[in-house]
Amino acid sequence: MGTMYYGSQATPIGIEDRALAHLQVAIVTKLRRGESFTVSWQHPLDQPDGRSTLWLHPNIPLRFVFEDPDPPELSRSYLEELMRSANSTGGIQLVPEQIGAEAGAATGGPAPLRD
Numbered sequence: 001m002g003t004m005y006y007g008s009q010a011t012p013i014g015i016e017d018r019a020l021a022h023l024q025v026a027i028v029t030k031l032r033r034g035e036s037f038t039v040s041w042q043h044p045l046d047q048p049d050g051r052s053t054l055w056l057h058p059n060i061p062l063r064f065v066f067e068d069p070d071p072p073e074l075s076r077s078y079l080e081e082l083m084r085s086a087n088s089t090g091g092i093q094l095v096p097e098q099i100g101a102e103a104g105a106a107t108g109g110p111a112p113l114r115d
Helices: 017-032 076-086
Strands: 002-006 013-015 037-042 051-056 062-065
Touching: 002 017, 013 017, 017 037, 017 051, 017 062, 017 076
Parallel strands: none
Antiparallel strands: 002 013, 002 062, 037 051
């Protein structure tokens, strides 16, 4: 389980490593452009029912911590889905990855991308 820390909040946000790696790419892409946006997710089963939304701004500190020392192979289609939602008025909607037929791996960036 990975963790995201945002701003001065002492409360960590637990997100599965693989999802967090994809979310990191989407968030960093938006923040590099100087864009503010929201990120929303449903609470995990071990938390009370509900959902949370964060407003992310380039001037607020953000840290990603991964349990696994090796970066996962990234899925191009999952990244594209997250980026589509990032560019919408609703912001990034962290939804489960839909893993379908995989067609080879491409390289580039911090980890290879799966098609």
